[in-house]
Amino acid sequence: MPAGAAAHTDRPAPVGVDPTRASIARVYDAFLNGKDNYEIDREVLRGVQKAAPEAAELATENRGFLIRACRFLASQTGITQYLDCGSGLPTAENTHQVVQRIQPDSRVVYVDNDPVVLAHGRALLEENDQTHFVSADIFSPEEILENETVRKHIDFSEPLALLQLGTLHHYDGSPTPAEIMATYIDALPSGSYVALSHFIDPQNEHSTVARKMEEMFLHSPMGSGYFRTKEEIAAMFPGLDLVDPGLALCADWWPDGPRIKPLNQVQFCIAGAVGRKP
Template sequence: MSSATSGKPVPAYVDPTKASIARVYDAFLGGKDNYDVDRQVVRGVEKAVPEAKDLAVENRAFLIRACRFLATEAGITQYLDCGSGLPTAENTHQVVQRANPDSRVVYVDNDPIVLAHGRALLEENENTVFVAEDIFEPEKLLKNDVVRSRLDWNEPIALLQLGTLHHYNGEDTRTRKDIMGAYIDALPSGSFVAISHFLDPEDEYSATARKMEDMFLHSMMGSGTFSTKAELQELFNDLEMITPGLVRCADWWPDGPQDRDLNAAQRSIAGGIARKA
């Protein structure tokens, strides 16, 4: 198994026989911190939908616009970014600290390569910190000393679950809604929740979305569930949605006019932000 695009040896903490969610996203975005096993996942999904990389592109673009809204319009200065992934252009802290340099960001991930590279690249200043926890174990994560101490849990917090929940393959007894319910219950009044997730558009593109899902689930990554809008709406646990609600990521306050029709991948990822009263 050959190593990353840079040709460097595979580090001891990396299993080169298993794809990593963070590295697959990195490969989709054209990054260099990925391996053949990750690129095989990308190639497999692109066989089903050639423009599949736009799933990652739209997710990143939504993150940027969502963070900009939270920082500038909502005035949020505290962020819990779950499943931060590998650093790329315009990370959460860079977007929100541009609006307010005092904004605090706690990144959370448990992927070994993210822990190795992410901590060094994301902890750029005293207001950014990286925590190694499983984002699908909210009770444990929320008790983490750094999470408790670096964020003021008496003031509003923005919880980010962007491109993460569709990779949850837990037991049927613990659903994604249960996980989000635990986070939402812990958030102070006035907090915000941002979610993006693979979408089954339930139209003529539905079969294509399910084809991408099949490629993800049967790849060496083994995760990537596409859900209907109704299923995704449940993840917000009846919080007050911010206009325009839960929509395709490309339709959530785009930076400019959309002159071209959305492709199958762009139609198959949705996002939204909600506020806890």
């Protein structure tokens, strides 16, 4: 059964949640075959699946990259504080669960302003006194960097990890994504790390499916989902030294074991990298 095809009985919407408008967090949940989504969100999934039947791989590849990047940061860098921008709805292996398994004293501050995350996810994300949640706009970096809760739990005099995973491909405006990231990175102390993933137009034989998926996203009830070039995504890491293998397909960023089956067309359409601020 394809992702999103399971039978759903939509619950009444919590206060502040509009089940007639697609939500980025709920659409992502639908792509992961979760249960915290509505028919309008599954409509987005079905539309993108018309362009590429394997479309749900965008979410599973992004989640795999998040888990592997967090394992790397927790086990290799000594970082114990994380600012996770665009947390989305809780799922298996959230950031704090991955890093606290390796470094139990790790602090994680999640940031999101989606009403469904506030209604459904906040309590689950704040499951211990080392995890905290902030309701704010991740595309307004000054708002995040000056937030009282962020400043209380993240020490900007010590290295930290900033996560922007699967977020900036839902943004197109002024300032640009590269300018947003420059503002964040300017505020990070030396020795900090940035992990970022983004839909990519691979500019090869898979470009056609990338652009078809983009067209479906942009004309869906969600209205966002930009597939940018490698050069455009690389510009979101200003001044950072990228960890090997650099900006790569999420599937190629330290995969779990040898690959014994070829990538499908959608796996060529999402990339990620981890960079360190000198």
